[in-house]
Amino acid sequence: MKKLIITGLFIAVAIAVFLSPLASSHPDGLEKVAEDKNFLQAAEEKEIIKAPVPDYSMPGIKNETAAGSVAGLVGTIIVFCIAYGTGLFLKKKAPSKVKRQTSK
Amino acid sequence: MHIPDGFLDTKTWLALTAVSGTAIAVSLKQTGKTxxxxxxxxxxxTAAFIFAAQMLNFPVAGGTSGHFMGGVLAAILLGPFTGILIMTTVxxxxxxxxxxxxxxxxxxxIFNMGIIGAFVGYYIYVILNKIIKGSKSIFINAFIASWMSIILAxxxxxxxxxxxxxxxxxxxxxxxTGVHAIIGIGEGLITIAVLSFIKKVRPDLLxxxxx
Structure with missing residues (x-):
């Protein structure tokens, strides 16, 4: 189990840190359609919140590649923790449910 | 396909927030049970991998890029309800x-990439598995379901x-749908690449x- 977590997380982190700098910077499908069909401006200045790491670039790091890699690393770890945590939480709640079902 | 603020009007985003909220509640319950x-x-x-892989925009025709979504992959690996939860987290x-x-x-x-991308995409995969059978069928079916999940989203x-x-x-x-028909090919290829990698190193995880 430990080996699975380490290997899996290592692969995800490696992608986020080492491959993300190679990503295409062209607009994505929806953004491109919005540009072509003239509705991109509908989103201008409409952001409800100011996210701490906008556009996958860690603020305070001058080197663009490094800023992207650090952002990717941080995001991957946070997502792992929340998804893993959700699983642990649901599992913790589960045994009582199983009991209830069997006692019926 | 991440919609920014400003593209949807209030009635639309409120309705979709309610639908997705309900789907998340049901998914938490179902996942907890099993x-x-x-x-x-x-x-x-899976969530960490999907997050990382979504950062890798690949170029498609005409100055556009696309990236992996991962809904069908998540649902094939862990089931449709857990698939929704993974997409929601990301x-x-x-x-x-x-x-x-x-x-x-x-x-x-969450509606587009979780409910449609993972949940509906998963059931397309399940139906395809009943139609197309054979030794390589899970890969063919995963490819078609992933491609369709992108088009539908x-x-x-x-x-x-x-x-x-x-x-x-x-x-x-x-x-x-035009541009995503191309992006969907990338989705299908990445999904089968991951599934065949897992099949080789840890088939039990399938x-x-x-x-």
């Missing part, structure tokens, strides 16, 4: 920490934009699907 010890780390790993973090997708559009994104996004009055339906539907 989740086993082995699935828990895979939930974390989308919430992308929105709140990386400004990728608007807060008001979060429900819409793009179509849903177009409908939402048109209901919001942002762009006429016909215009967005043709443009969105038996974790539940709920």
């Amino acid at each position: 989740l086993g010890e082995k699935q828990i780390p895979m939930m974390g790993i 989308l919430i973090i992308q929105c709140l920490i990386f400004q990728d997708g608007g807060v008001t559009a979060l429900g819409a994104s 793009a179509a849903a996004c177009s409908v939402e934009l048109s209901i919001s009055g942002t762009v006429p339906l016909k215009t967005s539907l043709i443009a969105m 038996e974790l699907r539940h709920g």
Whole structure:
């Protein structure tokens, strides 16, 4: 189990840190359609919140590649923790449910 | 396909937030019922992988890029309800920490990429498995289901934009499904690459699907 977590997380982190700098910077499908069909401006200045790491670039790091890699690393770890945590939480709640079902 | 704030009007994003909220509640309940010890780390790993892979925009025709979505992959690995939860986790973090997708559009994104991308995509895969059989069928079916999940998510996004009055339906539907028909090929290829990698190194992990 430990080996699975380490290997899996290592692969995800490696992608986020080492491959993300190679990503295409062209607009994505929806953004491109919005540009072509003239509705991109509908989103201008409409952001409800100011996210701490906008556009996958860690603020305070001058080197663009490094800023992207650090952002990717941080995001991957946070997502792992929340998804893993959700699983642990649901599992913790589960045994009582199983009991209830069997006692019926 | 992460919709920014401003593209959807209030009635549309409120309705989709309600639908997605309900779907998340149901998914938490269903996942809690069937989740086993082995699935828990895979939930974390799959979500982390999808987040990382979504950063890798690959170029498609005409100055456009696309990236992996991962809904069908998550659902094939862990089941349709857990698939929704994994997509939700990724989308919430992308929105709140990386400004990728608007807060008001979060429900819409979860609808498009979780409910349609993972859940509906998964059942396309299940139906295909009943039609196309054979030794390589899981890969063929995973490819078709992944490709279709992208097209359907793009179509849903177009409908939402048109209901919001942002762009006429016909215009967005043709443009969105057109470009995503190409992006979907990337989706299908990445999905089979991951599945065949797992089959080679840890085939037991392909038996974790539940709920």
